[in-house]
Structure formats: C-alpha cells, structure tokens
Amino acid sequence: MDLSQSHLLGDSIVTTKIDAVINWGREASLWPFVFGTACCAIEFMATAASRYDISRFGAEVLRFSPRHADLLVVAGTISYKQAPILKQIYDQMPEPKWVIAVGACASTGGFYDNYTTLQGIDEIVPVDVYIAGCPPRPEAILDAIIQIQQQLKREPTMELRNQDFKGRFEDV
Amino acid sequence: MSNVDRLIEAFPSCRVSKILRDRDMVEVEASNIVDVVKYIRDELDYSILLDITAIDNLHLSHPAKSRFELRYIFRESSFRDTLTIKVELKELQIDTVSKIYSVADWLEREVYDQYGIDFKNHPMLKRILNHNEFVGHPMRKDYEITKGQMCFKTQDMLDEMTPLLKERGLDAERDNLMLLNLGPSHPASHGTIRTLVALDGENIKAAASEIGYLHRGFEKSCENHPYNQIIPYTDRLNYCSALMNNIAFAKTVEDMMDITLPDRGIFIRVILTELSRVIDHLVCLAAGLLDMGGQTNYWYLFNPRNDAYDFLSKLTGARLTNSYMRIGGMTHDLYNGWERDLEDVLQKIDKGISDTLKMIEHNRIFQDRLQGVSPVSAQEALDYGFTGPNLRASGVAYDLRFTNPYYYYENFEFDIVIGSVGDTYDRLMVRFEEMLQSMKIIRQAMKIIPDGDIRVKDHRISMPPKEKVYNSIEGMMNQFKLVYEGVKVPKGEFYGAFEAANGELGFHITSDGSGTPYKVKVRAPSFVHLASYPKIIENYQVADAILTLGSLNIIAGEMDR
Numbered sequence: 001m002d003l004s005q006s007h008l009l010g011d012s013i014v015t016t017k018i019d020a021v022i023n024w025g026r027e028a029s030l031w032p033f034v035f036g037t038a039c040c041a042i043e044f045m046a047t048a049a050s051r052y053d054i055s056r057f058g059a060e061v062l063r064f065s066p067r068h069a070d071l072l073v074v075a076g077t078i079s080y081k082q083a084p085i086l087k088q089i090y091d092q093m094p095e096p097k098w099v100i101a102v103g104a105c106a107s108t109g110g111f112y113d114n115y116t117t118l119q120g121i122d123e124i125v126p127v128d129v130y131i132a133g134c135p136p137r138p139e140a141i142l143d144a145i146i147q148i149q150q151q152l153k154r155e156p157t158m159e160l161r162n163q164d165f166k167g168r169f170e171d172v
Numbered sequence: 173m174s175n176v177d178r179l180i181e182a183f184p185s186c187r188v189s190k191i192l193r194d195r196d197m198v199e200v201e202a203s204n205i206v207d208v209v210k211y212i213r214d215e216l217d218y219s220i221l222l223d224i225t226a227i228d229n230l231h232l233s234h235p236a237k238s239r240f241e242l243r244y245i246f247r248e249s250s251f252r253d254t255l256t257i258k259v260e261l262k263e264l265q266i267d268t269v270s271k272i273y274s275v276a277d278w279l280e281r282e283v284y285d286q287y288g289i290d291f292k293n294h295p296m297l298k299r300i301l302n303h304n305e306f307v308g309h310p311m312r313k314d315y316e317i318t319k320g321q322m323c324f325k326t327q328d329m330l331d332e333m334t335p336l337l338k339e340r341g342l343d344a345e346r347d348n349l350m351l352l353n354l355g356p357s358h359p360a361s362h363g364t365i366r367t368l369v370a371l372d373g374e375n376i377k378a379a380a381s382e383i384g385y386l387h388r389g390f391e392k393s394c395e396n397h398p399y400n401q402i403i404p405y406t407d408r409l410n411y412c413s414a415l416m417n418n419i420a421f422a423k424t425v426e427d428m429m430d431i432t433l434p435d436r437g438i439f440i441r442v443i444l445t446e447l448s449r450v451i452d453h454l455v456c457l458a459a460g461l462l463d464m465g466g467q468t469n470y471w472y473l474f475n476p477r478n479d480a481y482d483f484l485s486k487l488t489g490a491r492l493t494n495s496y497m498r499i500g501g502m503t504h505d506l507y508n509g510w511e512r513d514l515e516d517v518l519q520k521i522d523k524g525i526s527d528t529l530k531m532i533e534h535n536r537i538f539q540d541r542l543q544g545v546s547p548v549s550a551q552e553a554l555d556y557g558f559t560g561p562n563l564r565a566s567g568v569a570y571d572l573r574f575t576n577p578y579y580y581y582e583n584f585e586f587d588i589v590i591g592s593v594g595d596t597y598d599r600l601m602v603r604f605e606e607m608l609q610s611m612k613i614i615r616q617a618m619k620i621i622p623d624g625d626i627r628v629k630d631h632r633i634s635m636p637p638k639e640k641v642y643n644s645i646e647g648m649m650n651q652f653k654l655v656y657e658g659v660k661v662p663k664g665e666f667y668g669a670f671e672a673a674n675g676e677l678g679f680h681i682t683s684d685g686s687g688t689p690y691k692v693k694v695r696a697p698s699f700v701h702l703a704s705y706p707k708i709i710e711n712y713q714v715a716d717a718i719l720t721l722g723s724l725n726i727i728a729g730e731m732d733r
Contacts, residue, residue: 081326
C-alpha cells in the first residue's frame with residue numbers, strides 16, 4: 001500500500017520502529033531460568049510467591065529448561081565445581097539473553113573468599129544487573145527485573161549481545 | 173562399669189584422656205580400629221556413628237606425636253551419651269569402618285578429600301566435596317585458604333555407576349537402560365544435588381549421588397575468623413532455619429567455656445529455635461507438595477512463612493540470615509510489642525497448616541502417591557546415621573530435647589512425634605505434627621519468659637555498653653580486645669550437639685586457647701541423609717525419587733558446607 005495514502009486508514013495503523021515494537025513485547029514477557037543454588041534461591045522463591053508476586057512484572061513464567069528462557073537469574077554461591085554447569089546453561093540459552101547476579105556471592109564471591117568459590121560469575125558469563133545483599137530482599141530482586149526491562153528498551157533488537165565478552169572458559 | 177572402662181578392658185592398648193567439660197576420649201591404635209569399632213557397635217551398643225573427622229597438628233603450639241589424628245564420634249542406643257575415639261596416624265592410612273557403619277562411607281570420603289588420608293578397602297574412595305580436577309587437600313594447614321582451582325569439566329560418574337550395575341548383574345547396553353542425570357541444575361533437586369540414575373522405563377535400577385556443588389569452605393573459613401565472626405557463616409549452613417545454626421554454634425562455644433546464659437536469654441533462644449524449626453518445616457513441606465503438583469499448598473504454607481520473616485526482620489534486621497546470636501547471648505533484647513506480632517504469626521501459621529491438612533490429610537491421591545515409597549526401617553535408619561524427623565519417621569523415639577534436655581526443655585510440655593514405617597508419607601507427616609508441637613513450646617515460653625539480662629555479665633565475653641566505651645579507658649580497651657582478639661575459649665576439644673530442624677546438628681570444635689578456633693567440624697544432618705538417598709530410591713520410580721528427596725529435606729548449604 002502506498003504510505004502516502006495512510007490518512008485514509010484513520011487510527012487503525014500505528015507507525016513505529018521495529019526495535020520499539022519488539023522490545024515492547026520482550027519487556028513484559030521475560031522468561032527467567034532460575035539458577036538457584038543457595039540462600040538467595042530461597043528469597044527468589046519468596047519473590048515468586050504471592051506476597052511479592054513476580055508476575056506483576058511479566059516475569060512469572062519460570063522455565064527450568066534453558067532453551068525456553070531469556071533471563072538467567074543466578075541466585076546463590078557459584079563454586080568452582082558449579083562453574084562449568086553455569087557456563088553450559090548460559091550457552092544453551094538462545095539469544096537474546098540477560099543475566100542477573102543475585103546477591104553478594106554471585107556478584108563477587110561475597111564473604112566466601114576461599115578455595116571453593118568463584119569470585120563473581122562475571123568471570124565466566126557477562127552480567128547485566130548485579131544485586132547487593134546477602135541475601136537481597138525480594139523487593140531488590142524485583143528492582144533488578146525492572147532495571148533489565150529499562151535496559152532492554154534501549155537495545156537494538158537485531159544485534160547479538162555481549163559478542164566481545166571473554167570469560168575464563170573462552171580460553172580453553 | 174562404664175562403657176569406657178569396658179572398652180579399656182577389652183582393648184588394653186587403649187588409653188583414656190580428658191577433653192573439655194570432663195568428658196572422656198579414648199585413644200586407639202590405628203591397627204585396632206576395625207575391631208574397636210565393631211566392639212563399640214556390638215558390645216557397647218552405640219547405634220549411631222555421628223562423625224569422622226581429622227585434625228592437622230601442623231600449627232599446634234606444642235609438638236604433637238603425629239601430624240594427623242582422627243576422631244570418631246558415636247552415640248549410644250539410648251541417645252544420651254557420646255563417645256569420642258582418637259586415633260593418631262603414623263602413616264596416612266587406616267582401615268575403613270564403612271562395612272560396620274554404612275554412614276562411614278561418605279564420612280571417610282570427606283576426610284580423604286579434605287585431609288588426604290587413605291582408607292584401606294574403602295569401596296569408592298574418591299573426592300566428594302571438591303571437584304575432580306582439584307589438586308591437594310584444602311583442610312590441611314599448609315593449604316592456603318584463598319588458593320582456588322578452576323574446574324573445567326564435570327565428571328561423568330561412570331566410575332561409580334559401572335560397578336553398581338555390575339553388582340546387580342546389569343549392563344547398560346544389554347539391558348537397554350537409560351542413564352539420566354537428575355541435577356545438579358534441576359528444579360526438584362532442592363539446590364545443587366546431582367543423582368545419576370540408571371532407568372529401566374521409569375524404574376530406577378541403580379543410582380549414585382554427587383554432592384559438593386555448594387561446598388563453600390565453611391570449615392576452612394572458621395579457622396580464619398574469631399568465634400563471633402563465624403556466626404554469619406553459620407547462618408548460611410541451613411539457610412531455612414538460620415537462627416537455629418547461630419544458636420547451636422553459640423551454645424557449643426558457651427559449653428566449652430562452661431558459661432550459662434541468663435534465663436531471659438535462654439527463653440529468647442528457645443522461642444527463636446522453635447520458630448525456626450517451624451519455618452524450616454514449612455519450606456520443606458511447601459516445596460515437597462509443590463513437587464507433587466500441589467501448588468495451592470505452596471501458597472498456604474509459604475505465605476505464613478513470609479509473616480514469620482516479617483517478625484524476624486523487625487527483631488533482627490534481616491529476613492533470612494539473621495546473625496542475631498553472639499557468644500554469651502545475643503545482640504539486643506526483644507522489641508516492645510513482640511508478643512502481639514509473634515502471636516499473630518503463630519495464628520497465621522496455624523491457619524496455613526490446617527488449610528493444607530484439609531486438602532491432603534484424607535486425600536486419596538496424596539496417600540497413594542506417598543505411602544510405601546522408599547521406606548527406611550529403624551535399623552537401617554540408625555545404620556545410615558539418620559537423626560531428627562527422618563529418624564523419628566522410622567519409629568525411633570530420638571530427640572535431643574528429650575534425651576539430653578538443655579535450655580529447660582524438660583519443663584516444657586510437648587510430645588515427641590514418631591512415625592511407623594519411615595516412608596515418604598511418614599517423613600512429611602511427622603513434620604506437620606512437629607510444627608504444632610513447636611508452636612506449643614513457643615506459646616508456653618511466651619507466657620513465662622522472665623525479665624532480666626540477655627547476655628552473660630562477663631567482660632571477657634560480652635561487649636561493654638557504648639557509654640563505657642566512649643567515656644572510660646577500661647571500657648575502650650575492653651571493646652578493643654574483644655574486637656581484635658575475640659572471645660578466648662579454653663584449650664581443648666568438644667563436641668556439642670543440638671536438635672536442629674533436620675536432625676542432630678553437631679559442632680566439633682578444637683581450640684588452641686586463642687580467639688580463633690583451631691578447627692571446626694560440622695556434623696551436618698543433611699550430608700548423612702543424602703548419603704543414603706541413592707540406596708533408598710532404588711526400585712522406585714523417578715517421580716517417587718523426587719518426592720523422597722523433598723521428604724528428606726536436604727539443604728545444600730548444610731550438606732556441602
């Protein structure tokens with residue numbers, strides 16, 4: 001159809017950018033994969049339960065297969081033994097994908113500065129939002145989801161994210 | 173004639189020494205260990221092997237005869253007494269006792285992994301907490317605490333599965349078995365537990381579990397922090413009932429120092445212990461019922477838990493990891509109006525429990541699904557080292573609050589809850605009733621809680637009031653010494669046991685007289701319970717195995733430490 005005649009269609013057509021319309025859809029339908037290992041996972045359970053109700057933000061469709069999910073929520077301590085599994089799950093998730101590091105351990109290793117604990121998951125996977133707290137309150141987890149939503153609105157939809165990220169597994 | 177005397181009579185080469193609080197420790201020759209342990213089980217009737225651990229004497233101030241020593245801790249059949257056995261190792265090798273107590277299997281593997289001590293004739297001596305690419309033994313004193321080692325590949329576990337299948341006369345190829353990993357990242361694995369199962373259709377023919385995915389070096393961290401700074405670490409052992417771990421640790425250290433809290437402090441601890449037990453069981457049951465598709469029950473049980481957390485955050489400042497206890501007391505007193513808040517929480521929990529029971533108690537699907545699944549007989553449960561609700565479900569009336577009352581538990585009126593056959597149904601239903609009993613204790617304690625101090629009045633243990641710190645030199649020095657040197661604990665070792673939500677939570681602490689423990693070993697009930705898991709799910713279906721795991725209430729933080 002000739003777009004110059006669009007005035008004939010009245011309000012039935014909205015012109016916008018492709019990025020805006022795709023991101024509008026993505027924003028309200030984040031599907032989280034919860035990589036819950038420790039205390040933070042218990043607080044994530046509280047976030048998903050009816051009091052805090054994660055579905056108010058469109059992120060209640062918890063998937064336990066990484067292939068169905070686009071938001072990786074790493075809730076809990078990641079030990080060196082766990083690291084290859086986290087990396088494998090991250091790789092299995094289709095693009096585009098976002099990562100939240102919930103709590104002190106996932107962000108930095110927390111007070112487990114010892115022989116067992118990975119000092120922050122950003123050593124192996126790229127992280128979009130870090131949450132402070134040990135464990136963070138459910139409100140903080142909801143805040144991180146809102147931040148991801150704000151962030152993804154500004155992102156181009158047709159480009160792969162985090163192409164230049166180099167983690168400790170990439171050298172192997 | 174005491175058990176120790178009988179042991180000495182039977183084995184004249186044994187020697188007795190005293191550990192803290194006038195308890196006996198029997199020193200045994202390494203070459204005798206199998207005979208001694210057999211005698212302890214069969215003749216002296218010690219039914220549970222609680223723990224095996226090692227001590228590295230490298231940094232000890234006085235020269236020791238050998239670098240490594242082992243400790244075996246047993247509990248006798250009336251559950252009152254414990255017996256500690258010490259073995260000095262001249263060479264890094266000793267015979268396994270896993271054929272006498274099957275719980276020793278994993279306990280010895282842990283000692284091998286952490287200290288590098290070889291157990292001869294052990295069925296499967298391999299690393300358990302650390303990953304398979306790990307070099308060295310981290311709990312040795314000369315292993316640097318921050319020296320992490322990257323793991324690049326997860327093990328395939330076939331070294332465990334192949335002999336298991338062979339024992340059963342099976343072959344994965346020939347019998348068309350499917351090998352399937354349940355976990356470590358699986359919604360029903362309750363944290364990070366991996367179980368490799370060999371399936372014939374839906375039936376589990378053989379299983380092997382792998383743990384250690386949440387090994388966070390608790391015990392090594394303890395050796396690098398003063399006693400009061402360890403309390404936040406104990407929060408994260410069993411994070412579903414953090415306060416209980418705080419209390420268990422603080423109580424063990426207080427017992428080592430032979431101090432008793434003022435009554436108000438004790439009552440606060442009792443109230444919070446029992447509230448934590450309720451919260452722990454709520455999470456276990458909510459998650460367990462969710463696993464079998466009962467999502468409504470999840471809301472019924474989880475929401476009152478949130479109310480309990482509101483109470484705790486008002487009291488302690490944190491929802492989950494409270495760190496409210498200190499050696500010799502707690503940080504601060506209860507706030508004004510706490511009774512009303514707590515009563516409100518209890519009523520909500522009551523309602524949550526009765527709503528849930530209405531849905532499941534006479535529900536045919538619930539009963540058919542759980543009854544007769546993975547039963548553990550009383551004899552097996554003791555052999556596996558079960559404690560707590562899981563052991564009581566098998567019909568054994570074991571509860572430290574009854575057998576070894578502490579904190580005035582002998583004066584509270586409540587019942588010990590036991591099951592009959594120890595199947596998954598019993599394990600869940602025992603927890604329902606235990607919550608009601610715990611709430612009974614809380615209500616009694618709320619009525620008679622006295623006024624008074626909450627901390628011991630001893631400047632070597634409790635912080636001085638801020639007024640004194642700012643206005644007097646003595647107060648300031650007192651604060652300085654307590655912060656920098658910590659609470660000094662007398663030299664020696666001690667095993668303290670506590671009836672936690674999951675079972676007997678024990679701390680075996682070795683002190684060199686300074687403000688930092690020389691060594692801490694946690695006797696974690698979840699670790700012991702999971703060791704039996706691959707055995708009890710055999711010949712049941714995958715869906716049953718998921719429920720069995722839920723009913724054992726494995727908390728990874730406590731299991732892997």
